[in-house]
Amino acid sequence: MTVSELAAVQGFEAVTLPDGERKIGGVYIGDLLSWVMGRAKADDAWITIMSNINVAAVAALADVACVILAEGVELDGTVKETAESKGINVLTAHMPAYETAMALASRL
Amino acid sequence: MVNYMAEPLVFHFEVDGDNFTSAGQASVQVKKNLRELGIDPETIRRVSIAMYEGEINMVIHAHGGVAEVIVSDESVEIILKDTGPGIPNIEQAMQEGFSTAPDNVRSLGFGAGMGLPNMKRYTDYMHIDSVVGVGTTITMKVNY
Ligand SMILES: Nc1ncnc2c1ncn2[C@@H]1O[C@H](COP(=O)(O)OP(=O)(O)O)[C@@H](O)[C@H]1O
Ligand SMILES: [Mg+2]
Numbered sequence: 001m002t003v004s005e006l007a008a009v010q011g012f013e014a015v016t017l018p019d020g021e022r023k024i025g026g027v028y029i030g031d032l033l034s035w036v037m038g039r040a041k042a043d044d045a046w047i048t049i050m051s052n053i054n055v056a057a058v059a060a061l062a063d064v065a066c067v068i069l070a071e072g073v074e075l076d077g078t079v080k081e082t083a084e085s086k087g088i089n090v091l092t093a094h095m096p097a098y099e100t101a102m103a104l105a106s107r108l
Numbered sequence: 109m110v111n112y113m114a115e116p117l118v119f120h121f122e123v124d125g126d127n128f129t130s131a132g133q134a135s136v137q138v139k140k141n142l143r144e145l146g147i148d149p150e151t152i153r154r155v156s157i158a159m160y161e162g163e164i165n166m167v168i169h170a171h172g173g174v175a176e177v178i179v180s181d182e183s184v185e186i187i188l189k190d191t192g193p194g195i196p197n198i199e200q201a202m203q204e205g206f207s208t209a210p211d212n213v214r215s216l217g218f219g220a221g222m223g224l225p226n227m228k229r230y231t232d233y234m235h236i237d238s239v240v241g242v243g244t245t246i247t248m249k250v251n252y
Contacts, residue, residue: 031217032217032218032220032222033216033217033218033220034161034218034220034221034222034223034226035220035222037157037160037161037222037226038157038222038225038226038229042149042150042153050216050217052216052217053129054128054131054132054216054217054218055217057131057132057135057136057160058160060136060139060156061132061135061136061139061153061156061157061160062153062157063149063152063153086136
């Protein structure tokens, strides 16, 4: 499914959607940035509760399809603008990481 | 692949050691440059992640430094140079999970002790040259 399609699913909400047509290839869950860079694959949806500026850089460099902030977490300060300008899709999910992944798994 | 490159392209960056929020700027810029050169996405991903980990290390552990990226027709070479404290035991530093990062850095999601292992994982060549009290130079190469 595409990131835009996921954003329309109940419980998910778009924060930034500059590249909504991007296809989600898999899922990776993690908050330690080096683990994410070492283990996430390109096109994964990355589920995390981290919300600082470095999340935007890691998402860009690891080439994930989107960041999904679990637990309804909000982006810090100006991270939203940075993500938007870097072409990073960010969604919020109003549920814990496990339920977020389950909701995704049934649709991939 | 880069076709008919007459001479290697060299990109040079200063990495600010005091600014954690701008950390990663050099790597993001390199990613952009490589994309414009038409280099394949997987190579770009490997170069960007390896460089970002090194850049972050220079910010966290060494008060910044300089980065040089050399794009030739067979590889992308990344040279990261700092005049920080140096690494006393490289073998130990290379182990997954080893970290001397302070708590404030950990709360940002760094300091998992996976940076140097990631740099090794994503590159075809990596060499660490470090002298305690003098600084560290890390050379990495990703072949196409
Ligand atoms: N440029 C550097 N200067 C001094 N020490 C470094 C440098 N890079 C890495 N180190 C040391 O090696 C350790 C392991 O690095 P790394 O694997 O990136 O883990 P982390 O950065 O999460 O601590 C660091 O905690 C630090 O002690
Ligand atoms: Mg590190």
